[in-house]
Amino acid sequence: MGRVFSNMSMSLDGFIEDANGSVAELFEWYTAGPVVTETANSDLEYRQSEEDAEHMQSVVPKIGALITGRALFDLTNGWGGSHPVGAPVVVVTHNAPTAEEWPHQDAPFTFVTDGIEAAIKQAKEIAGDKDVVIASTTIAQQALDAGLLDVITVDLVPYLLGAGKPYFTNLANKPVRLSNPTIRRGNRATHLSYEVEY
Template sequence: MASVIANMSMSLDGFVADPSDSVDLLFGWYFTGSVPVPTADERLTFQLSDASAKHMRKVQESVGAVICGRRLFDVAGGWGGRHPMGVPAFVVTHEAPRDWNRPDAPITFVTDGVASAVAKAKATAGDKTVAIASADITRQCLDEGLVDAIQVDLVPVLMGEGIRFFDKLSKMPVTLDDPDVVAGTGVLHLYYPVLK
């Protein structure tokens, strides 16, 4: 069964975006290395350090589906119908957009909650993993015990304010195992299994 992995870039003080939703302070590591790593979106190629490139290729090979929130979908313009990870995307929303004209795209709108989104994404991912790329959905999934691991791409900066990766958790504490560590440049990739 597919593992569910929450994955975001986070500052050392816990933020995944600044108060205006900008990730400029956090995403430098995606674009300042010397190794080009293409994504499924031909307009988007990462430029990673050797270590991050190796790590990213493993992630790309392992992910079978992604779950995100409606805001990210809207901000990204629906990724032109194809998520950069090149896998089916499940968008958690209260209501599917009425003007979405790409019914053929591998994007599914889930209107009955995160547990349903996780179940659908797992069924699609098969023996690959399900990646959650949203702080709000990570929080809901942690509260429902649906997260198997947390992949933090820890960025060496203190932002001081913004949107937190982990906020308003209702079931505390969440105990994790020691992480697998990959040291990139401008980022430390930490993979923490959730202990249940």
């Protein structure tokens, strides 16, 4: 059975975007080296250090489903129907888009309108033995509060942003104790993975 992960690139001072909503500094590690990796989205390739590329190779093939929120889905126009990670996507939303609003009806996108627990259940079914990754702070927070988040992963980026949007905030139960992390070094990110100890 796969597990439920959250993942974010985060500044040393805890922000996943700056005060203007930019992630330019936080995403430097995707293009901070010579190793080219093509993604499932033909418009996008990574150019990373060897360590970061190896890290991605250790993570991405194990992803069986992604959970995202409606805001990111809208912002990216649903990745044109093809998420760069190459995994099926579960979108947590109040209303599923109509066929007119969402022309990629054959794409592996599922819209869940009855909350986080239903979304995780559906994503786990889609993922099978692989992992479910949550790439939304709001949804990661809801999963954590519901006791459904197994692992918190962080690409810790060597910047102080000073202000912006935090990874976790308004925790229902605190403190949240985590395991010691597994650690992988990279260029412009340190990859940390913590198990949540409920």
